[in-house]
Amino acid sequence: xxxxxxxxxxxxxxxxxxxxxxxxxxxxxxxxxxxxxxxxxxxxxxxxxxxxxxxxxxxxxxxxxxxxxxxxxxxxxxxxxxxxx
Amino acid sequence: xxxxxxxxxxxxxxxxxxxxxxxxxxxxxxxxxxxxxxxxxxxxxxxxxxxxxxxxxxxxxxxxxxxxxxxxxxxxxxxxxxxxxxxxxxxxxxxxxxxxxxxxxxxxxxxxxxxxxxxxxxxxxxxxxxxxxxxxxxxxxxxxxxxxxxxxxxxxxxxxxxxxxxxxxxxxxxxxxxxxxxxxxxxxxxxxxxxxxxxxxxxxxxxxxxxxxxxxxxxxxxxxxxxxxxxxxxxxxxxxxxxxxxxxxxxxxxxxxxxxxxxxxxxxxxxxxxxxxxxxxxxxxxxxxxxxxxxxxxxxxxxxxxxxxxxxxxxxxxxxxxxxxxxxxxxxxxxxxxxxxxxxxxxxxxxxxxxxxxxxxxxxxxxxxxxxxxxxxxxxxxxxxxxxxxxxxxxxxxxxxxxxxxxxxxxxxxxxxxxxxxxxxxxxxxxxxxxxxxxxxxxxxxxxxxxxxxxxxxxxxxxxxxxxxxxxxxxxxxxxxxxxx
Numbered sequence: 001x002x003x004x005x006x007x008x009x010x011x012x013x014x015x016x017x018x019x020x021x022x023x024x025x026x027x028x029x030x031x032x033x034x035x036x037x038x039x040x041x042x043x044x045x046x047x048x049x050x051x052x053x054x055x056x057x058x059x060x061x062x063x064x065x066x067x068x069x070x071x072x073x074x075x076x077x078x079x080x081x082x083x084x085x
Numbered sequence: 086x087x088x089x090x091x092x093x094x095x096x097x098x099x100x101x102x103x104x105x106x107x108x109x110x111x112x113x114x115x116x117x118x119x120x121x122x123x124x125x126x127x128x129x130x131x132x133x134x135x136x137x138x139x140x141x142x143x144x145x146x147x148x149x150x151x152x153x154x155x156x157x158x159x160x161x162x163x164x165x166x167x168x169x170x171x172x173x174x175x176x177x178x179x180x181x182x183x184x185x186x187x188x189x190x191x192x193x194x195x196x197x198x199x200x201x202x203x204x205x206x207x208x209x210x211x212x213x214x215x216x217x218x219x220x221x222x223x224x225x226x227x228x229x230x231x232x233x234x235x236x237x238x239x240x241x242x243x244x245x246x247x248x249x250x251x252x253x254x255x256x257x258x259x260x261x262x263x264x265x266x267x268x269x270x271x272x273x274x275x276x277x278x279x280x281x282x283x284x285x286x287x288x289x290x291x292x293x294x295x296x297x298x299x300x301x302x303x304x305x306x307x308x309x310x311x312x313x314x315x316x317x318x319x320x321x322x323x324x325x326x327x328x329x330x331x332x333x334x335x336x337x338x339x340x341x342x343x344x345x346x347x348x349x350x351x352x353x354x355x356x357x358x359x360x361x362x363x364x365x366x367x368x369x370x371x372x373x374x375x376x377x378x379x380x381x382x383x384x385x386x387x388x389x390x391x392x393x394x395x396x397x398x399x400x401x402x403x404x405x406x407x408x409x410x411x412x413x414x415x416x417x418x419x420x421x422x423x424x425x426x427x428x429x430x431x432x433x434x435x436x437x438x439x440x441x442x443x444x445x446x447x448x449x450x451x452x453x454x455x456x457x458x459x460x461x462x463x464x465x466x467x468x469x470x471x472x473x474x475x476x477x478x479x480x481x482x483x484x485x486x487x488x489x490x491x492x493x494x495x496x497x498x499x500x501x502x503x504x505x506x507x508x509x510x511x512x513x514x515x516x517x518x519x520x521x522x523x524x525x526x527x528x529x530x531x532x533x534x535x536x537x538x539x540x541x542x543x544x545x546x547x548x549x550x551x552x553x554x555x556x557x558x559x560x561x562x563x564x565x566x567x568x569x570x
Contacts, residue, residue, distance in 0.1 A: 003402060003431075003443045003444060003447040004409075004424065004427040004428045004431055005428065005431050005432060005435065005440050005443060005444065006428035006429055006431055006432030006433075007432070007440075008432075015440070015441060015444060018441060018502055019441065019444060019445060019448075021502075021503055022394060022441075022445065022502060022503055022506075023445075025390070025391055025394075025503055026391040026394060026395060026458070027391075028387070028388060028391050029388060029391050029392065029395075029461050029462060029465055030457075030461070032385075032388060032464075032465060032468065034461060034464035034465065034467075034468070037464040037465075037467050037468060038464070038467055039460055039463030039464050039466070039467065040463055040464075040466040040467040040470060041293065041463060042279075042293045042323070042519075043279055043293070043470065043517075043518060043519030043543070044278075044279055044280040044323060044325060044519060044543070045325075046280060046322070046323055046324075046325055049322040049323075051319065059186055059187065063186045064186065066184070066186060067182075067183050067184060067186070067412070067413035067414070068411075068412060068413065069410060069411070069413070069414070069415075069416030069418060070416070070418060076411050076412060078411055078423055078426065079420050079421060079422050079423050079425070079426050080422060080423070081422070081423045083422075
């Protein structure tokens, strides 16, 4: 549901079986005592690469929308996101 | 000599001496692609018009004496690297028809150096796989055995170089996706240190692991292409601002160097005896060249795959959230509401492996499981990185097989995802620790190529390339072009 993959009833059994096998392998991580080990999110020394907040040209609107499946008046068009009340 | 079998260095001399024009070289490659690619299927699409323009510009530069070592050299590009105006689909149906609005930094730097782009190569969908069988289009065949996979995910790029369909090519490596196909196709492939090459313009899979790197026919070529792509880029916040010194010790040899041999990497599950023999022979060549082999240990090797298959899917599930049918690519325009539009688009657009990993990643990141899976895997990542740090106190570089097996038959691992994941057991540690690694052909087993992997400490591409160069010279290794038919 979270991933919005649109699974259908038959899919669930197929993936459940495969994912269980993968998770069984992954469970070996629980054998390791990591209570005092810090997590590693990334491995290089770069931290907070900041730059001056100076405006600069970006992709023109026309090009940014060139691949849009549907565009109207310079916007991406999507189905309604709220029910009418 | 047929120019489609030569290295960048050799072709550069022919071009500089005006014995061959860039346009002639382009035509020779297009002819070779015409002859071979019906069977190999390395390319998803050709960029002949762009190539023609670039070849004409290269010939002008050669005439005017303004050419560099890459001017006029034909290149293939993996389908995850954006090139302005070129359809770029990450091997996925969900991006069919997407024309990149800009060119990524690595490719742009090569274009500025005068390279000629032949086309876009096949890969596993969103670079997730070890065989190209997860491509949303078709499977690439190994030029050394057409019933075999070329490896993956950058299988099309590796096969193109192996089949004489490109002089060099670009791939990306998240868990082994350059080194493993290089090994299986008998070419040289390198994953640089995380942060060495800008990822701007790369369609992201797992952002803390992905790196762009080359496939080539000589170590010298590998160093040249890497050096050209490398360097700080303000458009990628993880790109490092460091000296571009990857070639500094290329020809220094290995005399007196200590090469670490990790016992865990020689006893992994599924290691083929023929691979072990070829790698041991390669170690003997390096020893004869003056290297000292030392035993080292990477004690958490057995946990690498498990940590990787939490971290990579977690990052991918987040990165792939952007494919929702709104901004580009496939889109369900008939849905009644936005959530149906998302679900229908993603159901139709993503293949089985991508769905599997998005599910796994979403699960590992969901509240209640986050600590047990994602944080746990990140902690194990620390342990794996420490294993390498410790090993590198005893040696200058680590040598092993790149892949435990030679190229396997098409279809033999598709029903069992875990068996496919095990292809990367010797390479993914390098990604988790951010290390540079190169794979270089070191003989054959069962008539198929075997790869030797050299891993070096972070930012020591020069060391990895130096060892590879010493092996290449010491063994008289020459990357052969597979002759089909």
